[in-house]
Amino acid sequence: MGLKKAQVTKAVDALVAKGSILAKEFGKTKIFLPPQTGRPVLSKEEYEASKQKASELQEQCQKEAAELKQLEAELSQLRSVLSEAEIARQTEELKKKLAADEKKLAMLESNAVLITAEERAAAEKALAKTLEAWRKRRSMFKNIWGAISENMDGKQADLFEEIGVETDEAAGADMAEAERLLPSNKRSRR
Incomplete structure (x- = not known):
């Protein structure tokens, strides 16, 4: 104001x-x-009647507040329900996904060849080459890091975080798991 x-x-x-x-x-x-002067003084009966009326109005207010709360909860629930258009759209999407999955399942059940032997061999060769490079680089890093950190104090994990070194574990990479993808005759030893 x-x-x-x-x-x-x-x-x-x-x-x-x-x-x-x-x-x-x-x-x-x-x-x-x-x-307070000039105000009418209530008799005991009038006072009790006013008190009773106030009590009744309070009860009515509490009932209406409870009813309001129930209606608000119902409204909230109705707002969270999908509309017919949204249900129809989701149904269409699910039907398309189901059709694609059924087609894929039929292809897998028919024992159809999904990739040729040459494509598989090329993929296995690329994976083996990548794993070999990974193994060499990891070994080189461990040798260098061992020499550098020989007399360092503190935890290795804290230092790696501070200087920005990302380990296989931190990246969620597991060489053994990746090697299991190769056929047993092409797995190289560590």
């Missing part, structure tokens, strides 16, 4: 002086109340 404390204090003091509101002081704290 942009009102300053001095302006508000001055306005409230003017209302107190005029008698529109009352001020009660409790130490440094001031509490402002509307004047």
